[in-house]
Amino acid sequence: MSSSSTTTTTTRLLMLKASDGVTFEVEEAVATKLGAINNMVEEEGSEDLICLPNVNGKFLGMVLEWCKKHANNNTNSDKGNDEVNKWWDKEFVMDLDQNTLYHLLMAADYLSGTELVDLLTEKVASMIRGKKVEEIRETFKIKSDFLPGQEEEIRKKNSWAFE
């Protein structure tokens, strides 16, 4: 509030505390990429320490890493930068194993970082796309709980998808 008078824009630092006690110190511009934190900042205003009891430190770190990258590139919006961003996103998503992916997805959903959720769900979708039913079951370790005959019935009803 007092900094508005000075010409140099001082970036405010926020402290984010994860469930396992790990704290992250990030600029406000970075953290407000996440909708939930943005709301908290607007409501409380003065408080600098934000507790996030539902997010593990490990995943919060990854989410913030993503935010940092995207906040930086928003300020100087070039076309080339956009492409770099896309490549970066691809790399970010590429190495994730399933466990991390779901945890990250939960964290992003909790913090309501819409773009990140989109990115991650797209990744899950790409794992499903073009697979047979049995393959989907295998990759996601889903157990079939249909009664015998029930599955055939469903398949018959939606035979257009199995041609």
Add this chain to the structure above:
Amino acid sequence: MDPCTKCNLDRQWLRKLSHKAWLRMKSGKVGSLTAKIVRFLRYEYESTILENKTRKKNKVDQIGKDIDDDNDNSYRYNYIYNRRVCFLRKLLKEELGEDEGEDGWSTSASSDHKLMAIAVHAVLLESGFVGFDPVSGNRVDQFHRLAFWPASFNYTYTLPQILDQRERERERGGGGGVVAAVKLEFESVRVAVIVSGSLADSETSPQRQVRLYKYKLVPILRSPCTKQQRHVVLDHEFWNKVKDELVLPLLIDLRAKAGLPSPPSCLMALPTELHWKILEFLPGVDVVKLGCTCKELMCLFQLSRDNREFWRSKIPVCTCDLGVWRIRIDWRMVYISYNRVKSILNTHYEMKEMNEKMERRKKMMAAIAMRRFIMGPKSLLRSPNPTPQLLRRPYKKYKKSVSSSSSSLGKYNYDYEYGYCYEMLYFMDLRLPFL
């Protein structure tokens, strides 16, 4: 090509499709609509082919760029990767640093197996397991303290939450009982380490097995190598493999046995809104397939049938103008017919492509036959029982011409071949038996 301002999808085809055609959908006359969709799809298909061609070109450029960029590391994402390598290195140092004095581990062959076992140990630790000694019932933090050296050995893991639970029970005065744990069995074969895991003290639980090859993993653990190599092997061959195939199933089994809530390590544990979000990104066919996997997802699919907007979004063209009438359009039906037409068209184009290929091949064979007819009288004068040498010679010649023409199909000039042959014929004043 001007995309719609509302949905940013192509509306080119709308000009070709009259609004009435959509309405006829209801009254049962699907024929004309189908014809129109076909026309649209052909347009779409051809444009995608063009796009793919240009994309391929770009890809080649991109790969070159990638290799260049690998050195300066400008936008390569390294967070997960670095974390893993650091974790692994630290662990290896801890485990091996103390061990080195006792026996020269770095030279013996079995140390390779130990190295790999420690790497697996690192994966387990990272996903929340702790070492556990089933005899004393205590937590074990370091790996090498356990009996290790025979060719196959067991190692037991459990979760810190389970140990906490037991502590609480003990304070209350209970006996503590048996701690739920996971047993990993390392078995060293000559070229590989086979790691198989199951729940301890239960015979019925399914066994998960991973086979890790020495030649792939050991050089990378041992010595620094190129980043690309380490990245690929560590992440795709090893880390993700072990985690997805071994550690996660075990974690789910163990948590289920101990009565803990299952972690969001499977798709089903995600909240429903995220399931919806995933469905949004899937093409319609895969939505159905996902629905067929289990009851919960089937429910989701059935809900989506009532959600007309959902199916509308699956059609990859602009449909903004169509929602304004009062008549309801069953978007799911539209999507189904769209899908069917698309699959028919795809096979049509595939057939067409194949026919073109065959035609080209025929032409080529004709050219070769002609050449043989004119240039190689030997091949025609073949005796019924030729000596092997005589047989081989024209065969070789023939083969050479085939391989050279098929390998450089682009450069090969059929017209030249024909022209050459015709010239020869003209000189010899011959008439072709065919053509």
